[in-house]
Amino acid sequence: MAIEFKKINGDSPGYFAIVLVFAAVVAIGAISYLANHFGNAPDDMSQRVPWGIVNGAIPYYIGLSAGSLILSALAGVFNIKKYKVFSRMAAFLAIAWIVVAILSIVMDIGKPLHLGGATLYFNLTSIFSWNAFLYSSYFVVCAIYLIAMFEDKQTATRILAGVAVFWAVMVHSGTGAIYGYIYSRELYHSVLLPPLFIVCATSSGLGLLMATIYLTFKYTGRKLDPDLVRSLSKVFLGLILILAYFLVDEMFEKGYMPGLQRAIHFVFLDPSQSIFWCFWLLLIVGIGLPAFIVVYPRTGRDLRWLSIGGIIHAAMIYAERFYLIVPGEVFPREYLPGYTMTSLNTLEGSIVSYTPTPIEWAQVIGLFAVGYLIFLIGLKVFAILPEEATEEVIEE
């Protein structure tokens, strides 16, 4: 039996209701953005913490995109036929998330009207400059790959899947390099960040994909073979364990350096800091709990539990972005290493708190809703959902 992809009718009250809900969240996000950038709605960013959670949205959504695409395309590259049912859906989600990621760049920068400059003036030494090229070309690669699938071009799809995986790895390594190559901040500077970003991307992308698959099939009344999602969850388990390994390795490596002792205490051992909770909750709730859900037979067989595990992990990856971006800014840099510094007129030299305001959260959540709004409309406009998804798929 060949896979049949079909559009959904999208005329039920339920469909319109959920579209309206997401549209409302998008509207709140948009209003928050306008109030923040053009009005006086407060954010908690500062001269010491110039990158907040809206900036964190950029790697987060690029991660979801790269993760989705890698998973969609791996089925093509390695010819894993049973996952082909999800290929279109995952590729479409990848496009939705890259749109959201580019939108989050627009929302994060101070002069969105100057953004054209990033395409006109190319700085060879700026990773951001390279990424402007990578992100926009990545969108095109995703789109061509999806079109090839729509047209049922088998060979083209397979080749494009390979190109897409390569591009996604480039795009997300580039994103990791934005942070990891910052040699002036000890807590940023890490060779591990690009690969860690790839793992994060695939794990969070897959986590969210499992939940999206389950919920979409359920609410469109389509047949879904639970074993398909279960086998995805095994891949998911492997990825989150690799992520935990990376995080712990990084923690010990930084902790080994006496010069970083104060910073390490601040990040990992001080419960009065939000960073502490970000890290440990990520490890325990974001990785430990989903791993348990997958491994424990009663929950591991239940698609509802697996979806919850996937959502928890994807949500906690946001804490990972916070843990990654914020401590390196909040913890003071030493201009004269080893000396205690107190600034007379600025907050330099001291730990500067950063607590994201509701205005900032509304923007991040609004961006998330944009992704799902695109997906919901996509379900209606494009044939991305299979009629049914079962293990026994026979190629035409």
Add this chain to the structure above:
Amino acid sequence: MISRRRLLILAGASAAAAFAGVSPIAGSPEGTSKDPNVPRWAMLVDVDKCTECVKELIKKTGDPHVKPPCVVACDEFNNVPEFEDKKKDPQWMRIAKFSLDKESVEPEEFYMPLLCNHCEHPACAQVCPTKATFQRPDGIVMIDTHRCIGCRYCMIACPYGARSFNFEDPRKGLRHINPEVPTRSRGVVEKCTFCVQIVDEAMERGEAPEPACVKACRLYSKNALVFGNVKDPNSEISKLMRTGYVIQLRPGVGTDPYVFYKFIKERP
């Protein structure tokens, strides 16, 4: 989305740059000028004099957050705004106290001004996605605020915290505006320019330039700051650099900063 034309332009530009042998090292591809007639501007801070000034001022005013003449002059000349909220307040020149925590010995604390170091390999220009931050042949690192997209990547990359972002319209935090220096708008990054307007005007007249902070320090305080051309071995700054132990901030990151700090304490 990227058009085929733009893709070709980008690919062509990258190839051309590769052929032209563009160095992947930080800063503008050309770097500062090798021409001996083009100056290389730098600043030298006498840490001992600076410490003396700040300590006296704090004692006299009783205000531990007092702004010495150099900072006041910088703010006034460069239209640097003042906001109540320290988190959002931009600052070009800052004074900081440094101490080595050794309770049994209690070494003497010292004060130093912090400002843009106008590095030879500026990390900010290295990361700027639009080349809004660039280095002049005389070493001064500038921001084209019309090109700046406000991504704040430079603030993250700068090892010296020298850059400020305009979270607010800076004109709202100014009591009066110096027409010689353009004001900036909300959403861009700004920083010390070594008072580039003063430098350029002095050069035109054939005089030695003296930025606002240096002048204020000479007129109203201890003359702890010296500005000049380090390519000229006979300039005042070059001569003074030979009379003490000179350090740079964070030399290990390889940005090669051009604000130097001299440590010499008069023997009692």
